[in-house]
Every structure is written in structure tokens, then in C-alpha cells.
Amino acid sequence: MVKGIGASPGIVVGKVLVKKEEEIKIAKKTIDSSETEVSNLKSAIEKSRTQIQALYDIALVKMGEEEAKIFEAHQMVLDDPEVFGQVENKINNEKINAEYAIEQVVAPFIKMFDMMEDEYLKERAADLKDVAGRVTKNLLGIDMVDFSNLDSKVVIVANDLTPSDTAAMDKEMVLGFVTEIGGRTSHSAIMARTLEIPAVVGTGNVLSQVVTGDMIAFNGDEGVIFVNPNEEKIAEFNAERVKYDAFRTRLSTLVGKESVSKDGVHVELAANIGTPEDLDSVLRNDAQGVGLYRSEFLYMDRESLPTEEEQFEAYRKVVAGLEGKPVVIRTLDIGGDKKLDYLPLPEEMNPFLGYRAIRLCLDRDDIFRTQLRALLRASAFGNLKVMFPMISSVEELRDAKTIVEEERVKLREEGIAFDEKMEIGIMVEIPATAIIADLLAKEVDFFSIGTNDLIQYTTAVDRMNEKIAHLYNPCHPALLRLVNMVIQAGHKEGIWVGMCGEVAGDPRLIPVLLGMGLDEFSMSPISVLNARWIIAQLSQEEMKIVAETAMNLPTASEVEAYLANTIQLED
Amino acid sequence: MKEANVILINATGLHARPASMFVKEASSYACDVTVEKDGTEYNAKSIMGILSMGAMKGDEIIVRANGEGEEAAVKALAALIETGFGE
Secondary structure (H helix, E strand, C coil): CCCCEECCCCCEEEEECCCCCCCCCCCCCCCHHHHHHHHHHHHHHHHHHHHHHHHHHHHHHHHHHHHHHHHHHHHHHHHHHHHHHHHHHHHHHEEEEEEHHHHHHHHHHHHHHHCCCCCHHHHHHHHHHHHHHHHHHHHHCCCCCCHHHHHEEEEEEEECCCHHHHHHHCCCCCEEEEEEEEEECCCHHHHHHHCCCCEECCCCCCCCCCCCCEEEEEECCCCCEECCHHHHHHHHHHHHHHHHHHHHHHHCCCCCCEECCCCCCCCCCHHHHHEEHHHHHHHCCCCCCCEEEEHHHHHCCCCCCHHHHHHHHHHHHHHHHCCCEEEEECCCCEECCECCCCCCCCCCCCCHHCCCHHHHHHHHHHHHHHHHHHHHHHHHHCEEEECCCCCCCCHHHHHHHHHHHHHHEEEEHHHCCCCCCCCEEEECCHHHHHHHHHHHHHHCCEEECCCHHHHHHHCCCCCCHHHHHHHHHCCCCHHHHHHHHHHHHHHHHCCCEEEEEHHHHHHCHHHHHHHHCCCCEEEEEHHHHHHHHHHHHHHHHHHHHHHHHHHCCCCHHHHHHHHHHHCCCCC | EEEEEECCCCCCCCHEEEEEEHHHHHHHCCCEEEEECCEEEEEECCCCHHHHHCCCCCCCCEEEEEECCHHHHHHHHHHHCCCCHHC
């Protein structure tokens, strides 16, 4: 058993095809005729050009223009005078072999880009490696692994896969893949999800344990891999696979359908996202909007605050991409366990009770105003709503709204367009906020309940602390009561109430939330269709009684047992 | 030889999409085209060269062309930068 990172869901059982990373040994050789060597180089470049063009065509059809662009970038590298132009010069001037010249020219670029913090430039280093490797192999007549032309169904195991590898994969023949390096957001993982090929990445050393032809089985959600599993394990995986495939097929029939209960109550099933790149999976899983866009990711992994323009671009992309569907963007939620290198915060005894989120933004209104301007400007491009995190009092809400109003006035004076009716709401994640929800509801357009923090603050349990993790339970009657209070308080003032914590996508609690009258459920994109399936089987009238009963049970375990016995869902 | 001093006004500078737009435009001219930043010259037809230059918003650069069509090349490339690459 090998543990990796689940990168793309699905159950896989099949025969291994190892992609060998043959270390090409390149030695310096003196050549007789630089003319012949240059002509060899040129034909290798032309051969590469044809291959890259073919990959572009495949990618365009299978994955669309955005994903195919990477091969346009490869063509540009091929035409780059400072890369292959220099290689040619080196061959002529130093009378050396072409492959050695390539290595000499390319290595400094790769080293330089690899050292940079910038993700975009790191990817260009990967492009350069990919292209240089391709030309070198064409020069030496080494066959390249071609996943577009497999004659039997396989599970690919590799140290890493290049964009050229993944683009060529045929979903019919590639059952899944496993890579030794990479994380959930590495290129190969993203491609696996786009292509809907189950995958596990970041397994560490696994190539020493498998050879082509071995059996392998894995679950792309869990990231656990079994090499040469016994008959029993294979049967187990096969049964799971059949079940899983039927499940996904059934869910795919729900794409384009409404989210409506058995008794005709419509709810909104939205998605939680971190970056504009998640847009694709939001649309693929047919979410009806974005219920939580965590803007803090824009601020992470960089050396300075993002500019208004950069933020505007990111927000606009998501808002425009959803074509009028609602997008709730949470303003900067930093502090607590989320830190920024370029914004040093003082060490605190209790960071979760400290200087974070809206507290920081109201103190550093320069940061806050830049973000609000970007948000307001992006609001002109679709249905954007702004949400403040960690509001604990009416005063904070009023202060934040005053700043929004001041920025609106400035934009109007500058003649810059924005949505005058943009909704403003708050996260409800602090018990104090839930308790005064009736007062807050008079001053906002919506609530979104953040259950992760609400449970933590309500029960005084740090969920990272293993010793007390068992006390962190969303079925705690206190949480159910608070959630219900917030929903009813919101409805009394005529505003909509959503939820964007883990609980919103929890199949056990969806019935209770439906019964309480929750309007919007926001969850990981992958959970949306399953939630639609569950809701279609439930009647809100019946769930009202279930919610009422659950809230009045004394313990979380009794709530769990009651729900398990009462709610019978087809699975 | 023709040259023009320009300041990058777009948010991303000569990076990502603007960088490839710039290189594609420069490559469409027969003349030699270079970009100078802080005293170092880079080949404007090389995507790797332009990216390694690391020119950001607010940086001043010199676009220089020498040969056939030099005037048109400098004019077009300066315009691309001055209009912020349509961002």
C-alpha cells in the first residue's frame, strides 16, 4: 500500500504501464561537419513542430482553447532565436554535437526560471524542458511514449507527466494515472480532473515497486494505491468501481436540472472556490453560482499585496464566467492560521480570537479599500455580491459599509461603472453574530453561515487539536439551534440565508438544513450534483419535522442515529 | 536604427500574455529588434529573453530596431506598450 494525494476521483483497477524516464546521457562530442549537424537539428525541430501541432489539435478538441494554449507556448519556444538560434550558433562556432549544444543553452534558462517565485515562470521552465527534451529525442531517434496510441487499457505510472503526455491521453484507454511528484494543484492533477481521468499524485517513490504489466488498484479520492493486490482486493475494487461509475452516471443526468425538493421547493446549490481556475469545475458540475469565493488566495504565494488591477481581473473573470449567476466574494480573510509573508502580524496567544479578517481590514483600510474598489468595478460585469468575514457586531458591519459607500462615491466621481445594487452580506461564524442575527438582518442583504468556525467558536474546540477533535461535531444540538436561529432571523427580515461551510454539502445534514428553510447551499463543486440528487428525494414539509426533532435531541450521537434511521435515501 | 523610450503601464508588465503578444509582434518584422532595460539588451523576438528580463509596471525600457522596416517595428511595439496591451 502506498499513500499519495487523491487528485482526481474515480476507482481504478488495471494493468500498469510505466513511463520510463530514461536518463539520456549526453556527452560532448566534437563533430566534423557543423553543416550536417545543423541540418540534423533543423529536421529534429521540424519533426517536433509537427508533433506539437498534432498535440495542439488534439488538446483543442478535447479540452478547449485555454488548455491548448500551452502548445502554442511550445511552438514559441521552438521558434525562439535565443534558444534554438543559439544552439545553431554553438554548433557552428564550437563544432559540438547538437544535443550537447541544446543542453548548454537550455540549462541556464531552466535554472533561472526555476529559482523564481513566480508560478507562471516556473511553468515556462517546464515548457522549455518539455520542448528541449522533445527535440533531443527526435535528434537521437529515441521513441517518445505516445499515450494517444495505446492498444490496451492501462494505468500509467510515472515520476511526472508533462503537458504533452496528459494532452495525448485518451480517456477510453487510460484508466488512470499515478505520479510520484506533484500536488492537488499541479498541472497533471488539474488535467486529470479536466479529462475526468482518476489520478493519484505525489506518491513518492513508487516506480521501484512496479513494472509494466503489474496490477494496480486505487481510489482517486483517497489517494491510496495497492500494487499487485490479491484476488479479494481486486474483487472489492471492481465492485466499488461499478458502484461509483453508476453513481457518477446517474449524477451526470442531473446536469442542467433544477435543484428542487419533492414538494416543489427550489434551493440554490452553489460552489466554494479559491481561484478563477476553479471556474471550470463549477461549470462542469452545474453549480448555480459561487457561494464563497475565498479572495485570500489572491494574496498568498507572492511578495507584495495584489494591485487593484490584478484583483479586478480575477474577480471579473469569475463573475463574467458565471454569466449572470450569483458570485459571493468574501473580502480578505487573513490572520488566524492564514499568514502572508509580506504582511507580518504580531505573534498572538490566541490567533483565532485575534487580529484577523474584517478586524484587520478595518484597521488597515488601505488594503480594504483597494479590494473594495476592485470588487465594485468587477460588479459591473455580472452578479457579484460582497461578504464580510468575522463580523461580530453591528458596529463593525456599519464601519465596513461606510467604507464601501465612500468608495462608491469616488468611483461615481471618476465615472467608473459598477453595480449600484450590489448586495452586501456577512458570514455568520461567531456565536455573538448568530445571537444578534435579528439585528444584523436589518442591515444586510444576506447571511452566509460559516460552519467550520461557528462550530469551533460555539463549542470552544480547536479542531486541529487531536486530543479533543471528537468534540468537534456538526451534529451538536447547539450548532443546529444556532443555524436555525440565523435562518429564521434572516427570513423574518426578508433576506436570503446561505451556508458555505463543510456542513452545507454533508449528506447527513442536508435534510435538516432543507427543513430549516436554508436558501443557498455552497460546497465543493464535486458535491453539488449529489446534493441535487438528495434534495430531489426529500420533502421540505417532512424535513421541517425532522429538523425540529433533531434540534431537541440531547446529544450529537442521538442526532446522528436519529437522522440515519429517519432519512432513507437511494444510494 | 530607430528607437523609442517607453514606460510599461499595464498591470502585469512584460509577463504572461503581454510578453507573448510583444514577441509575436516583434517577430513579424524582418529587422533586428531589441529591448534594453537597465543597460542590458534583450532579443525582442525571444520569449525566453523577454520573460527573463522581468520588466514590470512602471519600468522604463528602450525598444530598438535596426534594418528593414525598423520604423514601423518601433512604432508598433511602442504603441502596444503605451496602450497597455489592451488590458
